[in-house]
Amino acid sequence: MxxxxxxxxxxxxxxxxxxxxxxxxxxxxxxxxxxxxxETEIEKxxxxxxxxxxxxxxxxxxxxxIVIQAVKANLNAKSLAQFLKDTSAPAEFAGLLVTxxxxxxxxxxxxxxxxxxxxxxxxxxxxxxxxxxxxSNKIEQIDKPVYFIDLNLQKKDGQIxxxxxxxxxxxxxxxxxxxxxxxxAKKSLK
Amino acid sequence: xVIIYFNNEQKEDLQFLQELSFEVGSKIVQVSIDFxxxxxxxxLLQNVSTKINLPQLKVERCVYALSYLFTESSKLSLSxxxxxxxxxxxxPTKEIEECLLESYQKNREEMRRILSEMSLKLxxxxxxxxxxxxxxxxxxxxxxAKPVYLLKLKTSDNRTVWFQADYNELESMTNQLEIALKExxxxxxxxIKKYIK
Numbered sequence: 010m011x012x013x014x015x016x017x018x019x020x021x022x023x024x025x026x027x028x029x030x031x032x033x034x035x036x037x038x039x040x041x042x043x044x045x046x047x048e049t050e051i052e053k054x055x056x057x058x059x060x061x062x063x064x065x066x067x068x069x070x071x072x073x074x075i076v077i078q079a080v081k082a083n084l085n086a087k088s089l090a091q092f093l094k095d096t097s098a099p100a101e102f103a104g105l106l107v108t109x110x111x112x113x114x115x116x117x118x119x120x121x122x123x124x125x126x127x128x129x130x131x132x133x134x135x136x137x138x139x140x141x142x143x144x145s146n147k148i149e150q151i152d153k154p155v156y157f158i159d160l161n162l163q164k165k166d167g168q169i170x171x172x173x174x175x176x177x178x179x180x181x182x183x184x185x186x187x188x189x190x191x192x193x194a195k196k197s198l199k
Numbered sequence: 200x201v202i203i204y205f206n207n208e209q210k211e212d213l214q215f216l217q218e219l220s221f222e223v224g225s226k227i228v229q230v231s232i233d234f235x236x237x238x239x240x241x242x243l244l245q246n247v248s249t250k251i252n253l254p255q256l257k258v259e260r261c262v263y264a265l266s267y268l269f270t271e272s273s274k275l276s277l278s279x280x281x282x283x284x285x286x287x288x289x290x291p292t293k294e295i296e297e298c299l300l301e302s303y304q305k306n307r308e309e310m311r312r313i314l315s316e317m318s319l320k321l322x323x324x325x326x327x328x329x330x331x332x333x334x335x336x337x338x339x340x341x342x343x344a345k346p347v348y349l350l351k352l353k354t355s356d357n358r359t360v361w362f363q364a365d366y367n368e369l370e371s372m373t374n375q376l377e378i379a380l381k382e383x384x385x386x387x388x389x390x391i392k393k394y395i396k
Protein backbone atom coordinates (compact mmCIF):
# COMPACT_ATOMS: atom_id res chain seq x y z
CA MET A 10 0.00 0.00 0.00
CA UNK A 11 1.30 3.43 -0.84
CA UNK A 12 0.79 5.73 2.08
CA UNK A 13 2.54 8.98 2.75
CA UNK A 14 4.21 9.75 6.08
CA UNK A 15 1.47 12.21 6.98
CA UNK A 16 -1.17 9.58 6.48
CA UNK A 17 0.62 7.12 8.71
CA UNK A 18 1.20 9.90 11.16
CA UNK A 19 -2.52 10.36 11.51
CA UNK A 20 -2.65 6.95 13.16
CA UNK A 21 -0.39 8.09 15.97
CA UNK A 22 -2.37 11.31 16.27
CA UNK A 23 -5.30 9.15 17.33
CA UNK A 24 -3.78 9.09 20.78
CA UNK A 25 -4.72 12.73 21.15
CA UNK A 26 -8.37 11.96 20.52
CA UNK A 27 -10.32 10.67 23.52
CA UNK A 28 -11.22 6.98 23.23
CA UNK A 29 -14.91 7.68 23.72
CA UNK A 30 -14.96 9.51 20.42
CA UNK A 31 -13.20 6.77 18.42
CA UNK A 32 -16.35 4.88 17.54
CA UNK A 33 -18.12 8.02 16.44
CA UNK A 34 -15.17 8.97 14.32
CA UNK A 35 -15.19 5.57 12.66
CA UNK A 36 -18.94 5.77 11.98
CA UNK A 37 -18.39 9.12 10.33
CA UNK A 38 -15.57 7.84 8.17
CA UNK A 39 -17.42 4.81 6.93
CA UNK A 40 -20.60 6.81 6.56
CA UNK A 41 -18.81 9.17 4.21
CA UNK A 42 -17.23 6.32 2.27
CA UNK A 43 -20.58 4.59 1.84
CA UNK A 44 -22.13 7.90 0.81
CA UNK A 45 -24.62 7.74 3.66
CA UNK A 46 -23.29 10.76 5.52
CA UNK A 47 -21.16 13.77 4.91
CA GLU A 48 -18.85 16.05 6.83
CA THR A 49 -21.72 18.13 8.20
CA GLU A 50 -22.19 15.34 10.73
CA ILE A 51 -19.24 16.86 12.55
CA GLU A 52 -21.30 19.95 13.34
CA LYS A 53 -24.11 17.81 14.69
CA UNK A 54 -21.92 15.81 17.04
CA UNK A 55 -21.10 17.41 20.39
CA UNK A 56 -18.04 15.33 21.01
CA UNK A 57 -16.50 15.71 17.56
CA UNK A 58 -17.05 19.44 17.64
CA UNK A 59 -14.85 19.75 20.65
CA UNK A 60 -11.79 18.30 19.00
CA UNK A 61 -9.28 20.75 17.55
CA UNK A 62 -10.24 21.13 13.90
CA UNK A 63 -6.71 20.83 12.49
CA UNK A 64 -6.19 17.61 14.38
CA UNK A 65 -9.54 16.29 13.31
CA UNK A 66 -8.87 17.15 9.69
CA UNK A 67 -5.55 15.37 9.69
CA UNK A 68 -6.86 12.26 11.35
CA UNK A 69 -9.97 12.17 9.21
CA UNK A 70 -8.17 12.53 5.89
CA UNK A 71 -5.44 10.11 6.95
CA UNK A 72 -7.93 7.41 7.90
CA UNK A 73 -10.00 7.84 4.77
CA UNK A 74 -6.88 7.50 2.64
CA ILE A 75 -5.82 4.37 4.49
CA VAL A 76 -9.19 2.72 3.98
CA ILE A 77 -9.37 3.63 0.28
CA GLN A 78 -5.84 2.44 -0.37
CA ALA A 79 -6.66 -0.81 1.38
CA VAL A 80 -9.70 -1.32 -0.86
CA LYS A 81 -7.62 -0.50 -3.91
CA ALA A 82 -5.03 -3.07 -2.91
CA ASN A 83 -7.85 -5.55 -2.39
CA LEU A 84 -6.87 -6.21 1.23
CA ASN A 85 -9.24 -8.28 3.29
CA ALA A 86 -9.82 -7.57 6.98
CA LYS A 87 -7.04 -9.91 8.06
CA SER A 88 -4.41 -8.26 5.86
CA LEU A 89 -5.48 -4.85 7.06
CA ALA A 90 -5.14 -6.00 10.66
CA GLN A 91 -1.65 -7.27 9.86
CA PHE A 92 -0.75 -3.96 8.31
CA LEU A 93 -2.04 -1.92 11.21
CA LYS A 94 0.00 -3.99 13.66
CA ASP A 95 3.17 -2.59 12.14
CA THR A 96 2.01 0.99 12.48
CA SER A 97 1.56 3.26 15.45
CA ALA A 98 -2.19 2.74 15.55
CA PRO A 99 -3.57 2.15 19.02
CA ALA A 100 -4.58 -1.52 19.27
CA GLU A 101 -8.15 -1.01 20.35
CA PHE A 102 -8.80 1.44 17.58
CA ALA A 103 -7.20 -0.90 15.05
CA GLY A 104 -9.59 -3.61 16.17
CA LEU A 105 -12.62 -1.39 15.67
CA LEU A 106 -11.33 -0.22 12.31
CA VAL A 107 -10.74 -3.75 11.06
CA THR A 108 -14.21 -4.85 12.13
CA UNK A 109 -15.89 -1.99 10.36
CA UNK A 110 -13.67 -2.50 7.31
CA UNK A 111 -14.50 -6.18 7.11
CA UNK A 112 -18.20 -5.40 6.96
CA UNK A 113 -18.03 -2.70 4.37
CA UNK A 114 -15.08 -3.01 2.05
CA UNK A 115 -16.95 -4.80 -0.75
CA UNK A 116 -19.56 -2.10 -0.79
CA UNK A 117 -16.95 0.66 -0.82
CA UNK A 118 -15.26 -1.03 -3.73
CA UNK A 119 -18.49 -1.11 -5.69
CA UNK A 120 -19.48 2.43 -4.98
CA UNK A 121 -16.27 4.26 -5.58
CA UNK A 122 -13.69 2.38 -7.41
CA UNK A 123 -15.53 0.59 -10.12
CA UNK A 124 -17.41 3.65 -11.24
CA UNK A 125 -14.52 6.05 -11.47
CA UNK A 126 -12.32 4.02 -13.80
CA UNK A 127 -11.74 5.58 -17.20
CA UNK A 128 -13.38 3.76 -20.04
CA UNK A 129 -14.88 4.05 -23.47
CA UNK A 130 -18.60 4.21 -24.10
CA UNK A 131 -20.16 0.99 -22.92
CA UNK A 132 -22.62 -1.12 -24.87
CA UNK A 133 -25.77 -1.56 -22.82
CA UNK A 134 -28.56 -2.47 -25.22
CA UNK A 135 -29.36 -3.43 -28.78
CA UNK A 136 -32.55 -3.03 -30.81
CA UNK A 137 -33.21 -4.24 -34.30
CA UNK A 138 -35.91 -3.96 -36.93
CA UNK A 139 -36.41 -5.77 -40.20
CA UNK A 140 -38.09 -4.02 -43.14
CA UNK A 141 -38.89 -5.03 -46.67
CA UNK A 142 -38.08 -2.34 -49.25
CA UNK A 143 -40.66 -2.08 -52.00
CA UNK A 144 -39.77 1.08 -53.86
CA SER A 145 -38.39 4.61 -53.53
CA ASN A 146 -38.84 7.78 -55.52
CA LYS A 147 -35.62 7.05 -57.39
CA ILE A 148 -36.07 3.37 -58.12
CA GLU A 149 -38.96 0.93 -58.13
CA GLN A 150 -39.24 -2.83 -57.64
CA ILE A 151 -36.44 -3.04 -55.13
CA ASP A 152 -37.93 -6.04 -53.23
CA LYS A 153 -35.18 -6.53 -50.73
CA PRO A 154 -35.12 -6.90 -46.92
CA VAL A 155 -33.15 -4.40 -44.86
CA TYR A 156 -32.19 -4.43 -41.18
CA PHE A 157 -31.99 -1.36 -38.95
CA ILE A 158 -29.79 -1.82 -35.92
CA ASP A 159 -29.73 0.52 -32.95
CA LEU A 160 -27.01 0.26 -30.29
CA ASN A 161 -27.30 2.05 -26.96
CA LEU A 162 -23.92 3.22 -25.67
CA GLN A 163 -23.50 4.68 -22.22
CA LYS A 164 -20.87 7.30 -21.50
CA LYS A 165 -19.06 7.69 -18.20
CA ASP A 166 -21.48 10.32 -16.94
CA GLY A 167 -24.46 8.11 -17.61
CA GLN A 168 -25.56 9.80 -20.84
CA ILE A 169 -26.81 7.42 -23.45
CA UNK A 170 -25.76 7.74 -27.05
CA UNK A 171 -27.56 5.88 -29.81
CA UNK A 172 -25.67 4.44 -32.71
CA UNK A 173 -27.89 3.59 -35.67
CA UNK A 174 -26.99 1.84 -38.88
CA UNK A 175 -28.56 -0.34 -41.54
CA UNK A 176 -27.40 -3.50 -43.21
CA UNK A 177 -28.61 -6.04 -45.71
CA UNK A 178 -28.84 -9.78 -45.08
CA UNK A 179 -25.26 -10.52 -46.14
CA UNK A 180 -23.78 -7.80 -43.97
CA UNK A 181 -25.83 -9.01 -41.03
CA UNK A 182 -24.60 -12.54 -41.60
CA UNK A 183 -20.99 -11.29 -41.57
CA UNK A 184 -21.66 -9.31 -38.41
CA UNK A 185 -23.15 -12.32 -36.63
CA UNK A 186 -20.19 -14.48 -37.65
CA UNK A 187 -17.71 -11.89 -36.35
CA UNK A 188 -19.56 -11.62 -33.04
CA UNK A 189 -19.76 -15.36 -32.63
CA UNK A 190 -15.97 -15.56 -33.03
CA UNK A 191 -15.57 -12.87 -30.38
CA UNK A 192 -17.83 -14.72 -27.96
CA UNK A 193 -15.94 -17.98 -28.54
CA ALA A 194 -12.63 -16.26 -27.82
CA LYS A 195 -13.68 -15.56 -24.28
CA LYS A 196 -14.80 -19.15 -23.72
CA SER A 197 -11.28 -20.31 -24.46
CA LEU A 198 -9.96 -17.90 -21.79
CA LYS A 199 -11.46 -19.49 -18.73
CA UNK B 200 -47.83 -2.48 -68.93
CA VAL B 201 -45.90 0.61 -68.01
CA ILE B 202 -44.99 3.27 -70.52
CA ILE B 203 -42.98 6.41 -70.22
CA TYR B 204 -44.55 9.59 -71.46
CA PHE B 205 -42.55 12.42 -72.87
CA ASN B 206 -43.88 15.92 -72.48
CA ASN B 207 -44.17 18.16 -75.55
CA GLU B 208 -40.88 19.89 -74.91
CA GLN B 209 -39.02 16.61 -74.76
CA LYS B 210 -40.76 15.37 -77.91
CA GLU B 211 -39.56 18.49 -79.69
CA ASP B 212 -36.03 17.98 -78.41
CA LEU B 213 -35.95 14.43 -79.70
CA GLN B 214 -37.47 15.36 -83.06
CA PHE B 215 -34.29 15.48 -85.03
CA LEU B 216 -33.32 11.95 -84.08
CA GLN B 217 -35.62 10.85 -86.88
CA GLU B 218 -33.35 12.30 -89.48
CA LEU B 219 -30.02 11.21 -88.12
CA SER B 220 -27.69 8.59 -89.48
CA PHE B 221 -27.08 5.55 -87.31
CA GLU B 222 -23.51 6.59 -86.67
CA VAL B 223 -24.34 9.98 -85.27
CA GLY B 224 -27.46 8.72 -83.47
CA SER B 225 -25.55 6.03 -81.63
CA LYS B 226 -22.95 8.55 -80.56
CA ILE B 227 -25.65 10.74 -79.03
CA VAL B 228 -27.12 7.74 -77.25
CA GLN B 229 -23.72 6.90 -75.82
CA VAL B 230 -23.28 10.45 -74.56
CA SER B 231 -26.67 10.22 -72.82
CA ILE B 232 -25.69 7.03 -71.05
CA ASP B 233 -22.39 8.51 -69.95
CA PHE B 234 -24.17 11.64 -68.81
CA UNK B 235 -26.39 9.54 -66.61
CA UNK B 236 -23.42 7.75 -65.13
CA UNK B 237 -21.81 11.07 -64.35
CA UNK B 238 -19.21 11.21 -67.11
CA UNK B 239 -20.21 14.18 -69.16
CA UNK B 240 -18.08 14.61 -72.28
CA UNK B 241 -18.72 18.07 -73.81
CA UNK B 242 -16.02 17.66 -76.46
CA LEU B 243 -17.72 14.68 -78.01
CA LEU B 244 -20.96 16.63 -78.02
CA GLN B 245 -19.27 19.53 -79.78
CA ASN B 246 -17.93 17.21 -82.49
CA VAL B 247 -21.36 15.73 -83.06
CA SER B 248 -23.12 19.07 -83.30
CA THR B 249 -20.62 20.49 -85.80
CA LYS B 250 -20.87 17.32 -87.85
CA ILE B 251 -24.64 17.48 -88.22
CA ASN B 252 -24.57 21.23 -88.41
CA LEU B 253 -26.89 21.96 -85.50
CA PRO B 254 -26.40 24.30 -82.53
CA GLN B 255 -24.78 22.57 -79.55
CA LEU B 256 -27.61 23.59 -77.28
CA LYS B 257 -30.11 21.62 -79.34
CA VAL B 258 -28.01 18.49 -79.14
CA GLU B 259 -27.57 19.02 -75.42
CA ARG B 260 -31.29 19.13 -74.85
CA CYS B 261 -31.64 15.93 -76.82
CA VAL B 262 -29.09 14.33 -74.51
CA TYR B 263 -31.07 15.46 -71.45
CA ALA B 264 -34.27 14.03 -72.86
CA LEU B 265 -32.63 10.69 -73.63
CA SER B 266 -31.19 10.61 -70.14
CA TYR B 267 -34.70 11.04 -68.84
CA LEU B 268 -35.77 8.09 -70.94
CA PHE B 269 -33.03 5.87 -69.54
CA THR B 270 -33.55 7.04 -65.96
CA GLU B 271 -37.24 6.33 -65.97
CA SER B 272 -36.98 3.01 -67.75
CA SER B 273 -34.28 1.78 -65.35
CA LYS B 274 -36.26 3.02 -62.38
CA LEU B 275 -39.36 1.12 -63.48
CA SER B 276 -37.40 -1.80 -64.84
CA LEU B 277 -39.28 -1.65 -68.14
CA SER B 278 -39.63 -4.78 -70.18
CA UNK B 279 -38.50 -4.82 -73.79
CA UNK B 280 -41.96 -4.30 -75.22
CA UNK B 281 -42.79 -1.47 -72.84
CA UNK B 282 -39.51 0.23 -73.64
CA UNK B 283 -40.09 -0.02 -77.37
CA UNK B 284 -43.62 1.27 -77.01
CA UNK B 285 -42.41 4.30 -75.04
CA UNK B 286 -39.74 4.99 -77.62
CA UNK B 287 -42.36 4.76 -80.35
CA UNK B 288 -43.78 8.10 -79.22
CA UNK B 289 -40.78 9.89 -80.63
CA UNK B 290 -40.71 7.65 -83.73
CA PRO B 291 -37.01 7.36 -84.35
CA THR B 292 -35.58 5.37 -87.25
CA LYS B 293 -35.52 1.60 -86.87
CA GLU B 294 -31.78 1.60 -86.39
CA ILE B 295 -31.80 4.25 -83.72
CA GLU B 296 -34.64 2.43 -81.98
CA GLU B 297 -32.55 -0.70 -81.87
CA CYS B 298 -29.57 1.23 -80.67
CA LEU B 299 -31.63 2.68 -77.82
CA LEU B 300 -32.96 -0.71 -76.83
CA GLU B 301 -29.52 -2.24 -76.87
CA SER B 302 -28.03 0.51 -74.73
CA TYR B 303 -30.89 0.21 -72.30
CA GLN B 304 -30.58 -3.52 -71.86
CA LYS B 305 -26.83 -3.42 -71.60
CA ASN B 306 -26.73 -0.68 -68.98
CA ARG B 307 -29.89 -1.31 -67.04
CA GLU B 308 -28.36 -3.10 -64.08
CA GLU B 309 -25.67 -0.53 -63.61
CA MET B 310 -28.16 2.32 -63.86
CA ARG B 311 -30.35 0.68 -61.24
CA ARG B 312 -27.34 0.32 -58.99
CA ILE B 313 -26.56 4.03 -59.35
CA LEU B 314 -30.18 4.92 -58.62
CA SER B 315 -30.28 2.82 -55.49
CA GLU B 316 -27.10 4.53 -54.25
CA MET B 317 -28.93 7.83 -54.67
CA SER B 318 -31.97 6.57 -52.79
CA LEU B 319 -32.85 7.32 -49.21
CA LYS B 320 -30.87 5.19 -46.82
CA LEU B 321 -29.27 5.14 -43.41
CA UNK B 322 -25.52 4.72 -43.26
CA UNK B 323 -24.72 1.06 -43.48
CA UNK B 324 -22.15 -0.94 -41.61
CA UNK B 325 -18.71 -1.23 -43.15
CA UNK B 326 -16.88 -3.35 -40.61
CA UNK B 327 -16.77 -4.40 -36.99
CA UNK B 328 -13.44 -5.18 -35.39
CA UNK B 329 -13.08 -6.57 -31.90
CA UNK B 330 -10.38 -7.25 -29.38
CA UNK B 331 -10.61 -9.17 -26.12
CA UNK B 332 -8.63 -7.71 -23.22
CA UNK B 333 -8.38 -8.54 -19.59
CA UNK B 334 -8.53 -5.48 -17.38
CA UNK B 335 -5.87 -5.94 -14.72
CA UNK B 336 -5.67 -2.68 -12.89
CA UNK B 337 -6.33 1.02 -13.13
CA UNK B 338 -5.40 4.00 -11.02
CA UNK B 339 -8.02 3.20 -8.48
CA UNK B 340 -8.29 -0.57 -8.52
CA UNK B 341 -5.73 -3.29 -8.78
CA UNK B 342 -5.58 -7.04 -8.68
CA UNK B 343 -8.62 -7.81 -10.72
CA ALA B 344 -9.15 -9.82 -13.86
CA LYS B 345 -12.14 -8.61 -15.78
CA PRO B 346 -12.54 -9.60 -19.45
CA VAL B 347 -13.44 -6.63 -21.60
CA TYR B 348 -14.21 -6.41 -25.28
CA LEU B 349 -12.98 -3.43 -27.28
CA LEU B 350 -14.99 -2.84 -30.43
CA LYS B 351 -14.55 -0.58 -33.44
CA LEU B 352 -17.51 -0.06 -35.74
CA LYS B 353 -17.08 1.66 -39.12
CA THR B 354 -20.11 2.92 -41.02
CA SER B 355 -20.47 3.90 -44.67
CA ASP B 356 -20.55 7.62 -43.85
CA ASN B 357 -16.94 7.31 -42.69
CA ARG B 358 -17.79 7.40 -39.01
CA THR B 359 -15.75 5.27 -36.65
CA VAL B 360 -17.16 4.50 -33.23
CA TRP B 361 -15.15 2.93 -30.43
CA PHE B 362 -16.89 1.27 -27.54
CA GLN B 363 -16.44 -1.46 -25.01
CA ALA B 364 -18.67 -4.27 -23.90
CA ASP B 365 -18.51 -6.97 -21.31
CA TYR B 366 -19.06 -10.61 -22.15
CA ASN B 367 -22.72 -10.75 -21.17
CA GLU B 368 -23.72 -7.80 -23.31
CA LEU B 369 -21.81 -9.11 -26.28
CA GLU B 370 -23.42 -12.51 -25.96
CA SER B 371 -26.88 -11.00 -25.72
CA MET B 372 -26.16 -8.80 -28.74
CA THR B 373 -25.08 -11.83 -30.73
CA ASN B 374 -28.23 -13.72 -29.76
CA GLN B 375 -30.48 -10.83 -30.70
CA LEU B 376 -28.86 -10.45 -34.11
CA GLU B 377 -29.12 -14.17 -34.74
CA ILE B 378 -32.84 -13.94 -34.07
CA ALA B 379 -33.02 -11.01 -36.49
CA LEU B 380 -31.26 -13.04 -39.15
CA LYS B 381 -33.65 -15.98 -38.66
CA GLU B 382 -36.54 -13.64 -39.42
CA UNK B 383 -35.48 -13.44 -43.03
CA UNK B 384 -36.11 -17.15 -43.30
CA UNK B 385 -39.40 -17.18 -41.43
CA UNK B 386 -42.79 -18.12 -42.83
CA UNK B 387 -44.18 -14.66 -42.17
CA UNK B 388 -41.52 -12.99 -44.29
CA UNK B 389 -42.01 -15.47 -47.14
CA UNK B 390 -45.74 -14.84 -47.09
CA ILE B 391 -45.30 -11.07 -47.24
CA LYS B 392 -42.79 -11.35 -50.06
CA LYS B 393 -45.20 -13.48 -52.06
CA TYR B 394 -48.12 -11.18 -51.36
CA ILE B 395 -46.30 -8.05 -52.45
CA LYS B 396 -45.11 -9.59 -55.69
